[in-house]
Amino acid sequence: MNSVDPPFVEVRVRRQPPSRPTSQASYPRLPTFLLLTAFLFLAACAGGSRGTGGGYSDQPPSNRTAYVAWQEWSRFGRSTVVYGGSAHGYTNRAGVSERSEPLSSRVGDYWGSCGHPEWNGHTSGRPWSGAFVAWTMSHSGVSASDFPRVGRHGSYLASLFDHERAGSKAFLLHGPSEYSPKPGDLVCTGTAGPTWRYSDPRTARRRIDSTANHCDVVAYVRSGYIYAIGGNVKDSVTMSLYPADSRGRLLSSSAHPWMMVVENRVN
Numbered sequence: 001m002n003s004v005d006p007p008f009v010e011v012r013v014r015r016q017p018p019s020r021p022t023s024q025a026s027y028p029r030l031p032t033f034l035l036l037t038a039f040l041f042l043a044a045c046a047g048g049s050r051g052t053g054g055g056y057s058d059q060p061p062s063n064r065t066a067y068v069a070w071q072e073w074s075r076f077g078r079s080t081v082v083y084g085g086s087a088h089g090y091t092n093r094a095g096v097s098e099r100s101e102p103l104s105s106r107v108g109d110y111w112g113s114c115g116h117p118e119w120n121g122h123t124s125g126r127p128w129s130g131a132f133v134a135w136t137m138s139h140s141g142v143s144a145s146d147f148p149r150v151g152r153h154g155s156y157l158a159s160l161f162d163h164e165r166a167g168s169k170a171f172l173l174h175g176p177s178e179y180s181p182k183p184g185d186l187v188c189t190g191t192a193g194p195t196w197r198y199s200d201p202r203t204a205r206r207r208i209d210s211t212a213n214h215c216d217v218v219a220y221v222r223s224g225y226i227y228a229i230g231g232n233v234k235d236s237v238t239m240s241l242y243p244a245d246s247r248g249r250l251l252s253s254s255a256h257p258w259m260m261v262v263e264n265r266v267n
Contacts, residue, residue, distance in 0.1 A: 061219050063183035064267040065140040069217040069229040072136070072237045076103050079236040083255065084225070084243030095236035098128070103236065110135040110231065114151040129214055130156065132231025133186065136217055140184075142266050146170040157188065158209035160262060165201060170266050176258035180248035181218045184267060187228050187242065187250060188215040190259030197260075212259060216240060221248050 061067050073079070079095025096103045104121030110131040111119040119126055131151035138149065146168070148159045160171045175197040181187055192211040196204040216228035225241045226248070233240060243251045250258050 061183045063264075065136060065142070065184040065264055066217060066219045066229075068140040069136045069237075070219050072106075072132075072231075073219075073229045073239055076106075076237045079234050079238040080241070081234060081238055082241045083253065084241070084251070091234060094234065095238060098232065098235045107131075107231075111151060113138045114149050116151070126151075127232050129153070129230055129232035132237065133215055133217065140267060142170075142264075146266055153188065153215050154190075154209040154212040157212050157215070157260070157262070158205050161205050161208055172263040172265065174261045174263060176250045176252075176261055178249075179261050179263060180244075181221060181226055181228075181250070181261045182263075183218050183220060184264040185218045186215040186262035186264070187218060187226060188259050188262065189213045189256050191257060193257045193259055208259070213257075215262070226250065 061070050073095075077095030078093055080092040082090045082092055098104060098107055098121040100121075106121075107128050108117050108120030108123075110128055111117060111124075111126075113135040114131050116131075118124075119128075119131075128151065130153045133153070134147070134149050134151060134156065137147040138144070146163075147170070148156045150156050150159075157173070161173055163170065164172055175194040176187075177194070178197075190208070190211040190213050192207045196207040199207060214230065214233075216230035216233075218226060218228045219239065220227040221244065224244055226244050227239055227241055229237065229239050231237050242256065243253075245251055250256075250261070252258065
């Protein structure tokens, strides 16, 4: 995906009166339909050169949680990073930094959803990616009973693990090789990877709580990539493009030790 807007080619056709003969040599004129064809071909070529994903990210997601995250991403400049292949974390577009307004104050709003509005881009160096996820869930209508308002990924993931074991179906936790993410889900990394999936419940919960690193909100799944939006990525709200296999499941990566995919069944 390349978030650079496509060029706009405006074609105007105006009827010209027949030219009067002159002493200069006359040249044949191309038919109007050939000129139009040439312009449209050039416009299509320019639009097709936009890179991975084309203009897909310009269309708001239909899922409510994904849409709230997409709005924040758009608000702060649409920072975009592409992974996989030869990209290796290529920054396709930079967004507003957490050290600049209005994002600095907005970080305080994210933390406010977790009970700490005093922590923002100016007053605190705390990682705010977990607070961004909690804020997104809150503003997409997910209740605090279904998704805890905490700013640490390990804390809310461990709580979701407990909820599922208690019978809740609001959010279901899957190993990254077991489930294909869809818009509104979370894709999460952790230093222990998916080992929690093969452990007894007590060990699994401990590994989730202590090793979870980061989660992004899935916005789209398209053309071999999972488009996911997260906070505190490149010091902004950033959309990351992660490669997926033919089933739409996350591909393993040394840069991203995938821990789990959290299925969002609320919206």
